[in-house]
């Protein structure tokens with residue numbers, strides 16, 4: 001068996017493993033062995049549907065050292081007026097470039113693609129079967145988030161022979177128009193599939209959308225860096241004010257909706273899901289044109305002319321194409337300590353900001369010695385799933401932000417970190433100053449309210 005000595009063994013060259021390794025390269029002299037089952041870095045982006053784009057501006061995605069995209073504001077399309085969103089293939093090309101032009105030339109990173117880490121430093125090549133024993137000072141688990149996209153596994157319901165049920169990747173391959181499409185799944189992938197169909201000329205009445213739970217969405221206009229940051233800062237202040245002045249959980253969601261912090265598809269249905277999906281108001285208007293929204297729970301089975309759901313059945317025309325968008329994306333996982341002796345488990349430490357979190361953890365690993373301090377700074381903010389989780393993720397993010405700003409060196413690091421969206425702010429304006437004052441005014445009361453509501457629920 002081959003033997004490798006390395007400072008860090010990183011399992012997973014997805015976005016998080018890449019973002020962590022990048023900071024170690026910048027801030028330490030350490031060597032890293034990066035292992036991944038896939039043939040290219042970028043993790044699930046390699047398997048994504050061809051029309052996928054980032055859900056957030058490119059300018060604060062990727063690795064900290066290397067900009068992604070050109071920082072342009074889109075002039076056309078449903079994201080018009082907002083900062084550009086890289087396509088899936090741009091994200092994959094970017095990570096390849098980071099590997100080839102930064103990691104490997106440093107001489108400090110060894111990359112083992114098509115290789116599975118079976119545990120205890122034993123790495124097995126999926127192509128040759130050869131095993132390598134990696135002796136590492138620390139093992140970094142960059143696979144813990146278990147991201148799953150539909151093309152990676154079959155649907156979790158029965159599909160009768162002869163029924164066409166495709167992952168969203170299959171849509172661009174449709175070659176003859178079916179009588180209709182049923183999009184199964186109400187997360188961001190489901191919304192993307194619906195938008196793709198509408199943008200490719202399918203009439204809304206030919207689309208049905210299976211929606212076991214309605215979702216709260218974030219308005220992409222409210223997470224903009226650079227010259228659009230003032231509306232973002234204002235949006236945050238509005239959000240904290242809405243929470244602070246609310247009188248109950250329902251009233252809080254009503255207020256959040258009325259200030260535009262959260263959006264929903266149907267004003268008559270209260271969402272019970274929140275998974276950080278972002279849309280623009282233009283996209284939401286398009287989605288609202290789909291009138292057949294099936295709210296009868298999850299699909300159990302699909303037959304040639306009927307879909308059986310948890311709470312009923314609906315008829316469909318023979319030949320209908322089903323688009324399976326039910327993969328869990330990012331699941332809500334139990335949290336574990338980020339730093340545990342010689343093991344580091346990459347998780348989210350800011351509300352829905354995976355790459356920022358991995359880079360931040362890399363910085364804390366490089367700059368701090370004491371494990372308790374490191375874990376306190378990297379208190380995990382679990383990925384949300386339900387409406388209630390909106391409250392816990394915001395409260396946990398706020399608490400981390402307060403901790404971080406109490407440490408001047410950390411505040412300095414954040415102020416220049418490319419992946420910290422707020423450090424991406426343009427020229428300071430009076431509007432930003434006003435918003436920041438309002439955030440300071442309402443933040444503490446908002447945090448107290450969230451703690452109170454969470455204890456109640």
Ligand SMILES: Cc1cc2nc3c(=O)[nH]c(=O)nc-3n(C[C@H](O)[C@H](O)[C@H](O)COP(=O)(O)OP(=O)(O)OC[C@H]3O[C@@H](n4cnc5c(N)ncnc54)[C@H](O)[C@@H]3O)c2cc1C
Pocket residue numbers: 011012013014015016017035036037038042043044045048052053054055056061115116117118142143145146147148149189329330352353354355
């Ligand atoms: C459609 C979609 C759009 C998204 N848009 C955004 C966005 O705009 N902004 C944002 O912040 N986030 C977004 N996300 C969230 C996104 O998942 C994260 O940004 C990030 O890509 C997650 O990366 P990861 O490294 O945690 O996981 P993965 O991409 O799953 O990478 C993990 C890697 O580990 C490897 N691996 C696992 N086990 C082993 C093993 N035993 N041995 C070797 N290798 C192993 C896998 O092969 C994989 O390559 C989006 C997610 C989806 C699904």
